[in-house]
Amino acid sequence: MFNPTYKEDFECVLHQHQCSMLSLMSPVLSIPEDVAMDQMNAFTSWHYRTEHTKEFLSQLHARQPEYLLLDLYADIYLGVVETANGYFTYNPKFAAFPPVSNQEGRFTLDGEFERYLAVWKEHVGRFFEHVQQVAPSCQVILVKARFVDVFADGSSLNAWRESRKYPTVDTELLNALWNELDCYIEENFPVRVLDMSKDAYTLNAEHPWGSFYVHYTADFYHDFLARLITLTK
Numbered sequence: 173m174f175n176p177t178y179k180e181d182f183e184c185v186l187h188q189h190q191c192s193m194l195s196l197m198s199p200v201l202s203i204p205e206d207v208a209m210d211q212m213n214a215f216t217s218w219h220y221r222t223e224h225t226k227e228f229l230s231q232l233h234a235r236q237p238e239y240l241l242l243d244l245y246a247d248i249y250l251g252v253v254e255t256a257n258g259y260f261t262y263n264p265k266f267a268a269f270p271p272v273s274n275q276e277g278r279f280t281l282d283g284e285f286e287r288y289l290a291v292w293k294e295h296v297g298r299f300f301e302h303v304q305q306v307a308p309s310c311q312v313i314l315v316k317a318r319f320v321d322v323f324a325d326g327s328s329l330n331a332w333r334e335s336r337k338y339p340t341v342d343t344e345l346l347n348a349l350w351n352e353l354d355c356y357i358e359e360n361f362p363v364r365v366l367d368m369s370k371d372a373y374t375l376n377a378e379h380p381w382g383s384f385y386v387h388y389t390a391d392f393y394h395d396f397l398a399r400l401i402t403l404t405k
Contacts, residue, residue, distance in 0.1 A: 173380065174393035181401050185235045188228040189219050191261050192246045194279075197295040197302075198258025200226050204270050216265060223261055233306035239404055240303065241366070242357075243315040245386065247292060248350045249341075251280030259291075281349050293356065300361045313403065314363040315396075316354050319343040319385040324374045329383060343385060366399055368392065 188196065201224040203209070209217045222228060232240075252259040253275040260271045262278040281288045303310055321329050321343045330340040347369075357363060379387035 175397045185237050186231045190246045192252050193295045194252045194259035195261040197298045207269055236307055237310055240310050240312045241315055244353050251278045253278050312363045314365050316367045316369045318347045318369045320375050322374050323377050324389050
């Protein structure tokens with residue numbers, strides 16, 4: 173959609189969507205029999221299922237990708253709900269389904285920083301151990317993106333959301349937290365870095381996925397691909 177020619181340089185062999193490290197490295201969960209997954213669209217059904225099955229981890233072994241792109245959006249923005257033996261990524265589109273529907277609140281980095289950070293570090297360590305064990309030749313690329321509050325015309329997304337009574341976020345706070353997690357990974361694990369955080373990108377008010385803090389104008393996606401090609405060639 174944003175880079176229609178990317179397949180000239182890359183083949184995407186597996187993907188995990190907006191999953192917290194706490195959820196990804198938690199034990200597999202059974203999907204409750206009464207969940208009407210046929211009421212979900214195909215993508216949401218896949219997303220909900222993979223949050224339970226953690227199948228990404230076995231696919232990593234089966235498909236042996238050369239590179240693995242990692243960004244920490246889910247841990248910064250979404251957080252998790254706690255389950256009997258682990259965690260499950262909190263996502264509003266799962267609000268009507270367990271285990272999200274069974275919980276009154278969520279566990280977030282900005283809400284309980286020290287506790288979340290300690291648990292996150294443990295799960296991140298497990299993740300890199302798993303990658304090394306099952307796909308030792310795979311190179312992890314840490315994608316450093318950031319939240320933005322400015323549209324291309326200079327107006328504010330927070331102001332736009334306030335006018336519609338939508339919740340807003342403190343982008344400076346969330347970006348500071350994002351930076352802290354990125355730095356921890358850079359300092360403790362063997363990663364390459366695709367840094368998108370140093371340029372002043374703006375948001376696209378006509379983005380196909382709607383107006384949001386990480387829905388950028390086209391130059392972001394074009395620069396992303398160009399830098400990825402340079403980093404991997």
